[in-house]
Amino acid sequence: MKGLVFHGPRDVRYETNVPDPKITSPDDVLVEIAYCGICGTDLKEFFSETPNFFPANAEDRNEITGLKAPLCMGHEMSGTVVEVGKNVNHVKVGDQVVIDPSVHCSDAARFPESQLKKGETCSQCRYGLTNICDHSSIAGLGAHSGGLADKFICSSKHAIVVPKSIPLEIAALTQPLAVSYHAVRRSGFQEGSSALILGAGAIGSAAILCCYGFKASNIVVSEPSEVRREYAKRLGATVFDPSIYSNHENELEFVIRDLRKLSPNGEGFDYAFDCSGFPATFQAAIESTVSNGTIVNVAIWGAKPIEFWPMDITRHEKKIMGSMCYTTEDFEGVLKCFDEGSIDVETTRSFITTVVDLQNGIEGGFQHLNNNKKTEIKVLITPNNHGELEYSKSYTKVFQN
Numbered sequence: 001m002k003g004l005v006f007h008g009p010r011d012v013r014y015e016t017n018v019p020d021p022k023i024t025s026p027d028d029v030l031v032e033i034a035y036c037g038i039c040g041t042d043l044k045e046f047f048s049e050t051p052n053f054f055p056a057n058a059e060d061r062n063e064i065t066g067l068k069a070p071l072c073m074g075h076e077m078s079g080t081v082v083e084v085g086k087n088v089n090h091v092k093v094g095d096q097v098v099i100d101p102s103v104h105c106s107d108a109a110r111f112p113e114s115q116l117k118k119g120e121t122c123s124q125c126r127y128g129l130t131n132i133c134d135h136s137s138i139a140g141l142g143a144h145s146g147g148l149a150d151k152f153i154c155s156s157k158h159a160i161v162v163p164k165s166i167p168l169e170i171a172a173l174t175q176p177l178a179v180s181y182h183a184v185r186r187s188g189f190q191e192g193s194s195a196l197i198l199g200a201g202a203i204g205s206a207a208i209l210c211c212y213g214f215k216a217s218n219i220v221v222s223e224p225s226e227v228r229r230e231y232a233k234r235l236g237a238t239v240f241d242p243s244i245y246s247n248h249e250n251e252l253e254f255v256i257r258d259l260r261k262l263s264p265n266g267e268g269f270d271y272a273f274d275c276s277g278f279p280a281t282f283q284a285a286i287e288s289t290v291s292n293g294t295i296v297n298v299a300i301w302g303a304k305p306i307e308f309w310p311m312d313i314t315r316h317e318k319k320i321m322g323s324m325c326y327t328t329e330d331f332e333g334v335l336k337c338f339d340e341g342s343i344d345v346e347t348t349r350s351f352i353t354t355v356v357d358l359q360n361g362i363e364g365g366f367q368h369l370n371n372n373k374k375t376e377i378k379v380l381i382t383p384n385n386h387g388e389l390e391y392s393k394s395y396t397k398v399f400q401n
């Protein structure tokens with residue numbers, strides 16, 4: 001089959017002779033890929049001498065699967081089931097599915113070369129918190145071959161059936177939405193609540209849709225970039241530019257004062273999601289929430305600690321929590337929101353700015369996305385040529401109008 005194959009740092013190749021994946025375990029599903037998105041993480045892995053997920057030394061094996069490069073990239077995929085192992089009954093041939101690409105302790109059994117002891121499971125996995133597994137890794141990012149290929153194989157528990165109402169190109173956005181969905185779900189978000197989102201990059205934009213999925217009453221986004229603010233507005237949020245006070249000596253105080261004014265009755269937001277990861281956004285998240293409010297850190301921070309005064313949360317009984325990746329439940333949640341319309345499919349479609357075939361995936365996908373970070377949001381690759389290529393020509397580019 002065809003695939004975009006990671007051989008080592010800065011060495012990804014389009015190949016036409018990748019071995020076809022074969023069902024080897026009674027629990028396997030084989031999926032023909034319709035669409036697979038590429039994201040910021042993929043770009044980092046593609047362009048960096050020191051990738052975060054693939055080992056920098058191509059000879060190193062993944063702990064759970066025992067596999068090593070060459071392996072196909074791609075972890076944001078949708079497709080159609082073409083074959084199932086004899087024990088699989090929750091999906092069948094012909095079903096449209098999305099894949100939860102996380103790989104955790106319970107996957108080890110499927111891989112004879114696994115470096116984990118047989119039956120060994122970390123405590124998080126025992127509690128169902130597979131997103132924070134001690135050994136967690138991701139298909140398409142070094143654990144095993146991913147969806148930038150004609151076909152993909154995994155254990156059936158990673159395949160989630162897509163309701164017929166959802167087109168496969170929209171379904172391919174389930175994985176990037178699941179990160180934000182997990183944050184909103186874990187916050188305990190109550191219907192009718194208000195939300196503040198700090199930062200409208202990929203995760204922040206997806207968080208807007210997911211807050212709507214949880215039937216938020218009022219969503220405010222704080223974002224210094226004008227293009228991102230415009231897009232957040234298109235997704236239905238009220239937007240605020242925190243850079244209006246830059247270089248003012250009371251900058252943060254004024255930003256927090258203005259944000260609070262945008263909250264219901266000026267009393268603060270019920271939930272704040274820090275999708276930026278700066279000391280100022282974290283402090284604004286804490287001080288812009290209502291008493292008893294919840295602050296969720298979704299951002300990935302650098303290694304440097306920050307100053308924080310615990311009384312800011314204690315005297316108002318606020319809660320601070322973190323959110324990491326997703327579980328299969330989040331994929332099901334996003335699909336349910338699409339199906340019932342609480343996340344609007346056509347609004348979500350505006351995330352897709354380009355669709356290319358696999359053959360042009362390096363130039364038209366990875367390099368194109370890297371060179372056009374300001375105008376591109378989601379580039380989808382369609383290995384089996386589903387739908388219309390050059391999607392961006394048939395849909396308005398969101399950042400250019």
Ligand SMILES: [Zn+2]
Nearest residue numbers: 038039041076
């Ligand atoms: Zn991704």
Ligand SMILES: [Zn+2]
Nearest residue numbers: 105122125133
């Ligand atoms: Zn685990």
